[in-house]
Amino acid sequence: MSNPFDKxxxxxxxxxxxxxxxxLIVNDFFDFSSLKDVLNLTDGSLATHxxxxxxxxxxxxxxxxxxxxxxTRYKISEKGRQAFKKHLDALEAIVKQQRK
Amino acid sequence: xSSESKFESDIASIRTMMERTSKFISLSGLSGVLAGxxxxxxxxxxxxxxxxxxxxxxxxxDSVQSxxxxxxxxxxxxVVLILSLGSVFWLTSRKAKRLGASVWDRSARLLLINxxxxxxxxxxxxxxxxxxxxxxxxxxxxxVFYGLGLINASPNLYDEIRYLGYSEIxxxxxxxxxxxxxxxxxxxxxxILHIVYGVLMHRKYDR
Numbered sequence: 001m002s003n004p005f006d007k008x009x010x011x012x013x014x015x016x017x018x019x020x021x022x023x024l025i026v027n028d029f030f031d032f033s034s035l036k037d038v039l040n041l042t043d044g045s046l047a048t049h050x051x052x053x054x055x056x057x058x059x060x061x062x063x064x065x066x067x068x069x070x071x072t073r074y075k076i077s078e079k080g081r082q083a084f085k086k087h088l089d090a091l092e093a094i095v096k097q098q099r100k
Numbered sequence: 101x102s103s104e105s106k107f108e109s110d111i112a113s114i115r116t117m118m119e120r121t122s123k124f125i126s127l128s129g130l131s132g133v134l135a136g137x138x139x140x141x142x143x144x145x146x147x148x149x150x151x152x153x154x155x156x157x158x159x160x161x162d163s164v165q166s167x168x169x170x171x172x173x174x175x176x177x178x179v180v181l182i183l184s185l186g187s188v189f190w191l192t193s194r195k196a197k198r199l200g201a202s203v204w205d206r207s208a209r210l211l212l213i214n215x216x217x218x219x220x221x222x223x224x225x226x227x228x229x230x231x232x233x234x235x236x237x238x239x240x241x242x243x244v245f246y247g248l249g250l251i252n253a254s255p256n257l258y259d260e261i262r263y264l265g266y267s268e269i270x271x272x273x274x275x276x277x278x279x280x281x282x283x284x285x286x287x288x289x290x291x292i293l294h295i296v297y298g299v300l301m302h303r304k305y306d307r
Contacts, residue, residue: 015106015109015113018110019117022113022115022117023118023121025118026121026122027121027122030121034205038120092111094105094107095107095108
């Protein structure tokens, strides 16, 4: 039998990154400051997690200006969507195993 | 196992994040009840204007034709709408304050856009019909477009709102088939259904 732990996504094992992808799954896009408010993080800490997701190409970054202020929006990529689904399946398999 | 594992809490946090960022949870159920009561009072006044002394359950064979009466009815409808929206804003901002949430956040904007699009289109459609003298279709069109708005907005609200939307559409279509019961269907759709759903939502989500 395959071990569901092997199927966990290394990047998404970090709860905050998983939460960011959860938000982007149900919302077409989300901007930096809204993410910061919802997740209750500091600028620096959120930026680190965003970088990690960006490196894996799980999210698409879109930089625009609103009233001359920079406004960075994030969108989930197809790769991110698949990684999220795979990770969630692995999580569910693990929880199911633990309940046995 | 006594405490939940990290994996379980990860799954739980996925759900929380999905709901918190896409759903507007501050909408007050109680404001639905108030809106329903205003609608019933408005319908009672309209009944006295156009149908009295016939029974409110009787089938009207002639639709209102006087432009004067239409203007009065429109004024009455506007008062009901303003009172309802006022109560929704007041009670919803009170609930948001209690939940520590902001009233005008992303989910509120999404909700408003999704709700307003079919309703705005419907409103203009109805005004055009009124201008052309098709008075009988106002009640059914109000119900159908309002129902479409609710279904469109339900992903940003409580899931149950979708069923309220379906109910409004069914009532609207029935009312289109039986135009003489227009006021009655309107009272059920905007009065009684709002009160019933408002009470259900209040018991489930307001505490």
